Amino acid sequence: MISFTERQRLLVQLLGELEGAISGADLAALLGVSVRTVRYDVQRINRGARTELVVADNSGYRLARVAFRDYLAQASEVRAPISNAERILLYLTTHPVTDVYDVMRDCYVSETVARSELARISSELTGKGLSLSVTGARVQLAGSELALRKLIGQMVRQAMDTVVGRNQRIAVHFPDIDVTSVHGTVAKVLAKSRIEPNDIHLENAVITLAICLQRRNSPLTQGEYSPSRWSPSVDKITLEVLEALVDLYPDRPLAAVDRAYARDVLAVTLSGHLQIDEVPSEVDQQLENAVRQALTLTIEKFNLPIPADKQAKLFRGLSEHTARLVARNKLMPYFHNGLRESLKSRSPLIYDAAVYMADRLFRGLGLPLPDDEIGLLAIYLGLYSEATTFGDGKITAVLVCPRYGTLRDWLLSGLMHRFGERLRIVDMVATNREAIGCDADLVISTLGEQEMGPDTVRISALLSEEDLSCLENALTVAATRRSRRCMAQAMARFMNPSLYFADSDVTTSHEAIRFLCGQLYETGAVPEDFEESVRLREAYSSTAFARRFAVPHSMDFMAHQTSVCILIPRRPIPWGEAEASLVMLLAVNSADYDEFERFYQPLINLLMDPQRFAEVQKMKTFRDFSNYLVQKLSA
Structure with a gap:
């Protein structure tokens, strides 16, 4: 049996995210250790597995995916030592x-x-x-x-986020209970009643029931828990599940209060999957008002593209979800959303909107929402939001074509038929000279006169296949050029060499936030209470990504001037449950939100790539750092 340390598990995770190999120096930088330590960890992993799980050759290190998958299938457990x-x-x-x-x-x-x-x-x-x-x-x-x-539930939740050795870490908390058997038993009973709860809710109910069974010798008392009342059909289903669990563990019968508690856990879990009249919906006026206000403010603040007709449906869904959340918050000692990290990294703006909405719900209802619950709010907001577009997203062009009968109309029709979703003709002129100085991304010319420059593509008036191919390439180049130009303009506006701090001796997230906020305050970019807002945002959900970098920012768009403050510490900084080798503090002014939105998601995507992140870490000057970001973000 192999025992992975936390660092070795992270090493395997990083290699699993890469498509190819990574150098020892880059891998060491990502892990915050020496190249020698990387070599030792790789040897330890391969020696313990008695096979080459991590391949080391001239190209660097890479995960032997087939061998690793086979090893996991054959090994009874991959052990993950607990702290x-x-x-x-x-x-x-x-x-x-x-x-x-x-x-x-x-x-x-x-x-x-x-x-x-x-x-x-x-x-x-x-x-x-x-x-x-x-x-x-x-x-x-x-x-x-x-x-x-609830404390046990929090420890199980942390075990769930373990990359390698997760099953063993979970089993530590349930020495007398087989969680997989509990899951199978519950799912089987529900399937007979044709009830299919989603995986997130089912997993949370199963873990909570497993905690009840494990803690049977320490039952709840009537003084600390009062059961709810449900309809007969709900009682029937929940009792069938409890009877099946008694058959599974006949030597671990639950006390009366624990049975009532377990029944309520199941009822709340199923409430979103039964007919509305099956489970009483406790959506009172105060709750509805709080949800409506929170949703309205969130849509306005983040400019979410949710049509009015969908907003009404979203409000109803969120109101019912929040009512269930109130009940779940009182009941469930465990809640885990396995989609949380992917939502944060792949849809950071939607996730930030969900964090803001969670804060508004807390202010309106006094309802605390942990990170995993915020992830569910993000799902609701994301499902009802339409794709964001900046302008119409099309390449603008001036068409140079002489007036000759219906030639212009025919040519324009052909261009729109083939490239209508990507191209917008803003003007038509008769000569190349007339096109000089026109405000457009591209000049499409049917004339073979003097050279016009790199923004010009020449075609024939008959739109041959060769012409269409040339236009296809020209549109791609123009889109890249425009993206690079917009990105460079944004970087020039938002990034300042005086706010770039490399080789910093900062050692904690608290210290990093205080230092960076102080720098922004001294430049006049943010108000005095900016740091308080940043810490509030951090308290709801860590802004660390991929255990490599952190992007702290305020809850509100309160900056006087949009700025990005960068800190590269000498050693990785503990950041929540992760570490950060790069910290980018964002201060956003509401007037710049649309422009900021254009590069925020690409920035996160870039830094999520281990290979790219290793390259970023090599940048020692602000000029190299900013040039690299402009080049890669606009590629």
Whole structure:
């Protein structure tokens, strides 16, 4: 059995994202280690697997995908060691009253490590309904059973995000329960009733039920949980699931309150998949008003392209979703959205809109939304938004063609028939001289006169296949040229060499945000409360991407001047659950939002590519950095 460290799991993940090979130096830079350490990790992975999972040759390192897939299929488990803090927390969930020496013995840590981790855990439990006290040698974890289950759910959620060794890390939390068997049992009962909940809701219900079964010796009490009332048909389905779980684990019957709790978990999970009269919808006026206001403000602020007729349907869907969310927030100790990271990286603007809406819902309803729930809001907003276009997206052209009968009309008709979705003729003139100085991306000329420059493509008046091919190439070149020009203009406006900081000694995300916000404030680009807004945005959802870079920004478009502040630390900075080797703080003025939107998504896409990111890290000066971005973003 092979045991991957966190760094080795990340190494495998990075290689899995690449199509080809990557040099040892680039891979080391991405991981924030030396080339020697990369060689050691690769040797450790291959030696432990007894096969070449990572290929090293003259071209660099690459993942042997077939060998890796076969190995995972044959290995019983790929082990992922858990941290000391997680091991101690797991121990405390079953031994809430203990002493330091038992923690040392059963968690395999020294007294110094035990006391240090206990102190850190104590501070992290603040605001979670739990408290950890260490008095002399005595250790006590206090709080309600429901709060404790939520803590376990959070640890399982972190295990779910593990790239390699996920199953083993999840199993650590369920030593007596087979989560796969619980999933199969629940799905089988629901299938008999022709109910097919989506994978996200089913997974969350299964994990919550597994936590109930695992914690059967610590049942909920009537004082901390009051069951809800559901229609007879809902009761019938949920009871069938619970009976099937009793058959699966006859030696782990649930207490009365836990059975009622499990029934409510299932009912809330199924509420979005049954007829509306099957489950009472608690969409009261206050909730509807809060959702309507949050949605309206979000659409206006982010200029979301949602037609008016779709807005009404979106509002209804979000209102019902929010009502279920209220119930789920009270019930579910575990919620995980596996689409979260792809939504953040592939649709960052929609995700930012969802974060803003989550903040408005919290202000209106006092309803806290974790990162995974925000991902569901992003799905709603994205599904109802139409594709964004900047202008009409077409290449503008001046057509040079002499007046000769219906020749112009025939030629124009042919051009629009073939290139109508990409080309817009803004003017027609008779000579090349008349086209000089016209405001267009391209000149299409049927004349063979003097040279006109690189923006001119010559064709015959009969539009032969060769002409069409030349036009196809010319349109592609013109689009690239215009994109490069727009990108260069945006970079020149938004990026400033005085706001570029390489080889920084900053070591924490808190310090990085404070430093960069301070720099922007000194230049007059942002107001005094800008940093507070940036931290609020970060509190809702980490702005770290792909465990490589972070793009912090404010919740509101409050900058006096749109600016990009760049920091490249000497060593990767811990950023939430990830690390950042590049930090780009964005300050956006609302008047520049449309122009900013044009390059924000391409910027994220570029930095998500491990190979490109490794190249970015090599840029030591602002000029090299900005030129590289302009070149790659407009390619």
